[in-house]
Amino acid sequence: MHEHIINVIKQTEKDHDIKILYACEAGSRAWGLPSKHSDYDVRFIYLHKKNWYLSIDQERDVIEVPNRDEVSIPVDDGLDMSGWELTKALKLFRKSNPPLLEWLHSTIVYHEPFSTAEQIRDLAQTIFSPRSCLYHYVNMAKGNFRECLKREDVRIKMYFNVLRPVLAGNWIKKYQSIPPIGFEELVEDASLPTELKEAIMNLLKRKRAGEEWIVEPRINLIKTYLQKEIEQLEAYAKTLDVEIEDPTEQLNGLFRRTLEEVWG
Structure with missing residues (x-):
């Protein structure tokens, strides 16, 4: 299944003209709770080409394979893949979104060819709410x-x-x-x-x-x-009241660095 997941990741990049920055297992397999019936729940963060970000209209920022978005190779029935576009992921990261934090610390990583995920991890504890x-x-x-x-x-x-x-x-x-x-x-x-x-x-x-x-x-x-x-x-x-400094400029910088790292 690992090889199949890598092939679907590569085909998703080609078919949707994106780069997948990070892909991991989420859910029961990552938590150490799998059974023989467990599906493979792959979650990923992806980046469009630069011109996608220069539009005045907000376009869809989620890819779901195979439930909503097709790829041009067969996908195993036991595989569910979904991903968030990078700016969506960073906005959720700014709010300490737990599913995203779990992705970033998954025990099973399939694909991490760029430095983006590690940069986010480095920021995680300082902006954690x-x-x-x-x-x-x-x-x-x-x-x-x-x-x-x-x-x-x-x-x-x-x-x-x-x-x-x-x-x-x-x-x-x-x-x-x-x-x-x-x-x-x-x-x-x-x-x-x-x-x-x-x-x-x-x-x-x-x-x-x-x-x-x-x-x-x-x-x-x-x-x-x-x-x-x-x-x-x-x-x-209800008793917690921890002030977190607004990390928006740090995340803007991370986004711009990723654009340069991936697309030059």
Whole structure:
């Protein structure tokens, strides 16, 4: 699949007349939560040629392969690729967009031929907003908790849709920094009670074995922990008031340097 992904990246560049600056795995594979059923969720940042940026009209700034945008080679059914144009990515980066931060720190990188991603990473901690990022994870955890864990019967996969944002939120609360992307690293850092940790790691083992869609009675030990943590994180987020210096000029400079590096 790795070779196929590289071929689709190259064909996307040709068919859409762009350069892909960075491409990585996102979602369960990057988090260390894959099962045999997991798709490949590839996310990328791309750059148009200079004249694209000199138009008075704003054009579409997302590419989705194969769901909305075609490429001229067959694409595996298990591959989902989507990317953001660089200025869109930088505007979201300015707001500490958590999905983008996760992309940039992915454990699986497919393509990074230019210095752009590393330049963004170098800026990440100085413009990171704990409050903005924490609210993202809290809202994700709350939404997934309401949708899934209030039921009496729960799919194994659904626990992780709440556990990961809660653990990431606790990392932010503890360190005021960007959480690591690996699920097990977050679990280890959380210093969970033995019984709770064993229950979570057993679910992880079963998910990796392909049991993620099995429906069974809810594990109330995990449910109670998550409910309490969500409430505490939401209360804590309201107390955060961290001033971040406007990084716009730094990001403008990064964008201009990338144009020169890529197109000359």
